Amino acid sequence: MSETAQEHPVATPWGERLTIDSVLHWLMPALVASWAGYFLFTGMPQLTLEVFPRTVVLHAMVGGMAAVYAGYLAFARRLPGGTPLDLPLLGLLAAYALATVTSESWRVSLDATLLLGAGVIAFYALSGLPYVTATQLRRAFQLTGAALAVYALWVVGNDYADYLRFTRAVEGLDRGNIFPPTVPRVHDVSDHPNVLAMLLTLVLPFFALSAYSSPSRWERIAGGAALLAGALAIFLTLSRGGWIGAGTGIALTLGGAWVTTRSFERERQGFAFSWENVVPRELSPTALAALGGALLLAGGGALAFLARSSTRPGWLFRSSLSPRRDAWEAGLDIFRDNPLTGAGPNTFGLLYAQYSGKFAVHTQHAHNGFLQVADDAGLVGLLALAALGVAVGWMLWRTWRRGTLEQRLLAVTCGAALIGFSLHNQLDAGNIWKAPLIALAFVGAIVARNYGELPTQAGAAPDALPWRRPLMLALRGGLLALAVLPFAAWYRIDRAHEDYWRGMRDIADGATYEEGLAEALPQLQDAVDQDSSMMAYRLQLGQAEAWLFEFRGRRELSLIGGAIGNLRQAVKLDERSAIAHANLARAYEMAGREEEAALEAAKTRVTARTHVTPVLVAGEVYERLGRDEDAVATYGQVLSMDAGIADSAFWHGSAFRREHFDEILERSAIGVNACTYGAYLVQAQRSDPRAALDALDEASRGCQLLVFSLPQDLVLRVAFAKILMAQGDADTAFEHLDYAASRQPDFGPARTELGRWYEAQGDVEAARREWRIGGELDEAESLLLVGRTYPADEVPQEIVERLREQLAVSGSNVRYDLISILHYRMRYGRASPHIAFIPGDWLTAVPRLYVEMEEAVASWERG
Numbered sequence: 001m002s003e004t005a006q007e008h009p010v011a012t013p014w015g016e017r018l019t020i021d022s023v024l025h026w027l028m029p030a031l032v033a034s035w036a037g038y039f040l041f042t043g044m045p046q047l048t049l050e051v052f053p054r055t056v057v058l059h060a061m062v063g064g065m066a067a068v069y070a071g072y073l074a075f076a077r078r079l080p081g082g083t084p085l086d087l088p089l090l091g092l093l094a095a096y097a098l099a100t101v102t103s104e105s106w107r108v109s110l111d112a113t114l115l116l117g118a119g120v121i122a123f124y125a126l127s128g129l130p131y132v133t134a135t136q137l138r139r140a141f142q143l144t145g146a147a148l149a150v151y152a153l154w155v156v157g158n159d160y161a162d163y164l165r166f167t168r169a170v171e172g173l174d175r176g177n178i179f180p181p182t183v184p185r186v187h188d189v190s191d192h193p194n195v196l197a198m199l200l201t202l203v204l205p206f207f208a209l210s211a212y213s214s215p216s217r218w219e220r221i222a223g224g225a226a227l228l229a230g231a232l233a234i235f236l237t238l239s240r241g242g243w244i245g246a247g248t249g250i251a252l253t254l255g256g257a258w259v260t261t262r263s264f265e266r267e268r269q270g271f272a273f274s275w276e277n278v279v280p281r282e283l284s285p286t287a288l289a290a291l292g293g294a295l296l297l298a299g300g301g302a303l304a305f306l307a308r309s310s311t312r313p314g315w316l317f318r319s320s321l322s323p324r325r326d327a328w329e330a331g332l333d334i335f336r337d338n339p340l341t342g343a344g345p346n347t348f349g350l351l352y353a354q355y356s357g358k359f360a361v362h363t364q365h366a367h368n369g370f371l372q373v374a375d376d377a378g379l380v381g382l383l384a385l386a387a388l389g390v391a392v393g394w395m396l397w398r399t400w401r402r403g404t405l406e407q408r409l410l411a412v413t414c415g416a417a418l419i420g421f422s423l424h425n426q427l428d429a430g431n432i433w434k435a436p437l438i439a440l441a442f443v444g445a446i447v448a449r450n451y452g453e454l455p456t457q458a459g460a461a462p463d464a465l466p467w468r469r470p471l472m473l474a475l476r477g478g479l480l481a482l483a484v485l486p487f488a489a490w491y492r493i494d495r496a497h498e499d500y501w502r503g504m505r506d507i508a509d510g511a512t513y514e515e516g517l518a519e520a521l522p523q524l525q526d527a528v529d530q531d532s533s534m535m536a537y538r539l540q541l542g543q544a545e546a547w548l549f550e551f552r553g554r555r556e557l558s559l560i561g562g563a564i565g566n567l568r569q570a571v572k573l574d575e576r577s578a579i580a581h582a583n584l585a586r587a588y589e590m591a592g593r594e595e596e597a598a599l600e601a602a603k604t605r606v607t608a609r610t611h612v613t614p615v616l617v618a619g620e621v622y623e624r625l626g627r628d629e630d631a632v633a634t635y636g637q638v639l640s641m642d643a644g645i646a647d648s649a650f651w652h653g654s655a656f657r658r659e660h661f662d663e664i665l666e667r668s669a670i671g672v673n674a675c676t677y678g679a680y681l682v683q684a685q686r687s688d689p690r691a692a693l694d695a696l697d698e699a700s701r702g703c704q705l706l707v708f709s710l711p712q713d714l715v716l717r718v719a720f721a722k723i724l725m726a727q728g729d730a731d732t733a734f735e736h737l738d739y740a741a742s743r744q745p746d747f748g749p750a751r752t753e754l755g756r757w758y759e760a761q762g763d764v765e766a767a768r769r770e771w772r773i774g775g776e777l778d779e780a781e782s783l784l785l786v787g788r789t790y791p792a793d794e795v796p797q798e799i800v801e802r803l804r805e806q807l808a809v810s811g812s813n814v815r816y817d818l819i820s821i822l823h824y825r826m827r828y829g830r831a832s833p834h835i836a837f838i839p840g841d842w843l844t845a846v847p848r849l850y851v852e853m854e855e856a857v858a859s860w861e862r863g
Contacts, residue, residue, distance in 0.1 A: 021131070028131040033140035035065055036126075039438040040148055040199055044191045051831040052494075052501035058434065059490045062118045066483060069125040079476040080124045080483075083448045084395055086475055088388035089120055093482065095384040096345055099377040103344020104351065105574065107533040110489065111829055112346035112376070112432065117486040119437035124479070126445035127452075134410060134449035138206060141442050145203030146226040149233040152186045152196060156236050159184045162798075163776060169796035170772040170786060171765070181773045182314060182746035185238045191433040197242025198436045200234040201424050202443055204246045205253040205417040212257050213409055240316075241427030249420025256412035264405045314746040323359035324367040324427065330355040331366035335374040342378035346432055349827045353576050357609030360819045364826045365432050369425030376431065392418065392444070395451040402454050414447050432826075496531035497830070499523045500540070504831055507544070514551040517544050528566070535573035536828040539580055542566030546587045546838045554590065563587045571600075578607040579823055579836055582614035585621045586838045594625050605634060612642045612813040613820060616842045623656055632660050636667025638845075642813045643670050647684045650845040674702025675719035682726045687848040693726060700727060707736070714740040718749045725757060733757060748777035755785055764789055775799070780806040784853050793863035800860045807853055814845045 038061055045054035073080060096113045103109040126137065163180045167173055190196040207230055210223025227250075234242050333355050334343050343351055349364045356363075366372040373381045399411040421430075421440070430436030503523035510516020524541040531537060545563035549556060567584040574580060585600035601618040608614045619634035635657070639646050646665070651657045657664075670677050678699030684691040703720045710716055717736045724733035734757055740750035751774035758766035768789055774782025783803040787795045809816055817836060824832035835843075 024131040029136040029140040033144045037144045046825040046829040065125045081476045084391045088391045092384040095377045095381040099341045102341045104347045109344040114486045123441035127448040149230040152189045152233040166798045169798040186236045191435045193237045194239045195433045197237040197239035201245040201420045202417045204230045205249040205413045208250045208253045209413045241424045245420040245424030249416045252416035260408045323362035327363045327367040331371040340378045345376040365429040369429045372429040372431040496527045499527035517548045536830045538566045538570040560591045578614040582617040589621045611819045635664045639668035644847045645812045645845045647848045648845045653841045674699045675716045678723040679719040748779035752782045795860040
């Protein structure tokens with residue numbers, strides 16, 4: 001028990017009320033809320049530009065709270081904990097420590113386990129600090145959650161204001177365009193939009209409780225307003241799992257509060273606890289089950305109706321189910337192969353390419369929190385998590401049976417919030433993020449304080465197990481000792497991280513790349529020396545050495561020797577990394593070790609799966625080695641993965657590529673899919689009027705058959721319309737484009753092509769309207785086309801700014817290599833390099849349309 005129950009002070013004159021204790025009772029919850037707010041509001045350090053500084057701040061925030069709590073324990077001569085949660089939490093930490101030792105990559109797992117330790121420290125501090133009651137902690141959590149919801153609405157409001165400015169600049173505002181073409185989604189709030197939904201799922205039931213049963217009218221009004229703001233914010237996360245979880249949590253809170261109030265009143269009247277005294281006779285368990293089944297059928301029927309309706313907006317029917325299903329299948333396979341202790345915390349991203357790799361950008365975790373625990377720590381972790389759940393459930397039940405009405409209602413709300421969070425985690429995984437961990441620590445602390453403040457029963461029987469008390473004291477002392485480990489580990493980890501960070505900054509800040517690389521090598525070497533098991537450090541050092549070797553005319557053999565040694569160690573630390581294999585293949589080729597270069601290039605093709613850039617690098621290695629057949633096959637694989645770069649300047653950059661391009665095209669999936677091939681021919685002709693369209697008629701016939709067999713595939717429809725417009729069949733093209741835009745109003749490519757269709761008919765205003773919508777849907781081509789409808793010196797600044805923003809995150813999988821970015825940031829928690837591969841001709845593999853956009857922005861800015 002962390003604190004004894006504290007009664008609410010009665011009304012007293014201000015002079016008597018304003019004491020040090022009363023000030024601390026107000027100040028401590030505010031400080032706690034502010035501290036937790038940092039973790040809930042800010043993003044994950046590795047997903048920001050300032051990775052190392054933000055990481056250090058996160059560690060310092062945890063350390064500061066731990067120091068304050070340790071100081072209080074020393075002053076009060078107490079030990080942490082004292083609730084039924086102590087043993088399960090220690091078991092969970094032990095399970096993750098064991099999983100880290102047996103992990104596929106203990107170095108990757110270590111950071112994840114240390115983060116879990118930070119969450120446990122947060123729980124004990126929040127549940128054990130003085131001058132805070134359960135009610136005050138609940139209000140602090142609500143205040144933080146309300147601020148989070150309002151901030152999310154503020155962000156979306158600013159986006160809407162930007163939309164209005166953009167629309168006014170392009171075509172003027174009227175009743176038909178005051179609303180954006182798709183529901184805007186919250187961004188840059190907390191770790192991720194889906195994580196924000198998890199946080200709101202946890203806090204919305206507390207808002208519902210305040211709105212339903214607070215004794216103060218103003219608190220009920222504030223609870224209702226916060227509930228409304230939170231509901232709107234969670235809707236704007238577009239997290240369907242969050243909607244389900246939050247709706248369930250609110251419903252359980254309101255239903256549970258009604259049941260609790262009725263039960264409490266009946267008990268005060270002298271009736272014994274029973275089902276009949278809790279709910280009316282008409283609401284038997286069977287009736288409740290039937291009602292729940294009816295609601296499920298109604299919800300399922302509504303979703304089925306929407307799925308078959310003629311209009312399916314992309315914000316509701318987002319294409320995220322396939323990645324999730326793929327992640328679940330991969331996660332189950334990982335668990336089957338590592339059933340006892342799992343593959344190791346946070347190793348899902350390392351193993352995913354081996355088990356599937358189809359959705360490398362979307363799948364950094366198992367998309368199911370419980371499956372993620374199974375993959376992280378196996379059956380041992382699942383048993384520890386189940387024990388923790390049982391302990392929480394038992395504490396909530398005891399509080400509900402023995403507490404005051406306020407304590408019972410709070411227990412119901414905590415249970416509802418945790419159930420809603422669990423439902424959400426059937427579709428997402430909060431395990432790898434910091435914000436859900438701290439939010440769960442907050443809710444867990446409320447549970448613990450509420451349980452600890454139960455009225456004591458006089459004359460309670462002594463403990464029948466005399467060894468239990470010393471055992472629990474020993475466990476609590478062990479928890480205090482374990483709290484030192486994360487900070488000792490972070491101290492060592494952060495020193496190497498700082499050297500890596502400084503090396504990365506040296507490369508970026510150098511007057512030339514050669515000077516930056518020369519300045520960075522000592523820092524990167526120090527990082528490797530201090531933390532030789534961190535694959536990202538090895539990879540970056542080897543890449544930098546090879547790059548510098550190339551800059552210096554391939555004369556300093558020590559550089560290429562060191563590069564090969566470090567890149568081989570990087571491959572050894574992560575044999576599934578296509579980035580490491582591709583860089584090693586390039587380094588071997590630079591050193592003249594042809595057989596080894598070819599072997600690593602072959603491994604790159606196998607491990608890359610859907611990652612374009614390493615395969616492109618492997619193709620260039622084969623070309624430099626003179627292995628023509630392998631080069632053609634590899635380049636064909638590249639075009640199958642990203643057809644958008646088929647018209648890039650890369651294919652004209654060498655005599656080999658120019659001479660073999662038709663063969664490369666035939667070896668790719670472009671030649672197999674008639675719609676893709678026809679769209680490629682049209683796009684090539686749009687970029688270069690001299691390009692031939694001889695094969696377009698045959699592609700059109702093949703594409704027509706594909707559209708007939710898959711009539712609801714909007715990508716095929718738009719590609720076919722593109723072909724038909726080039727053939728002069730404008731009417732049939734419009735039918736397909738109109739179907740696509742009507743079926744999914746926020747499908748950007750349809751808007752882009754519709755704009756071209758209207759422009760061909762001479763209706764510039766209608767074309768601008770479609771391109772304005774496409775630009776709002778992040779279609780860079782729409783922004784280019786609408787900008788071209790103005791003289792170069794009159795292009796609205798809003799168009800220029802939007803296209804410049806899109807250029808930073810588009811172009812091709814090569815220019816904006818998101819998979820490589822996430823490789824460093826999500827797997828290793830480190831900043832990603834500006835270029836993840838040793839430079840070569842592959843850097844020119846950019847669609848011509850992207851080059852046209854860059855030239856257009858430069859021209860407009862000069863104008």
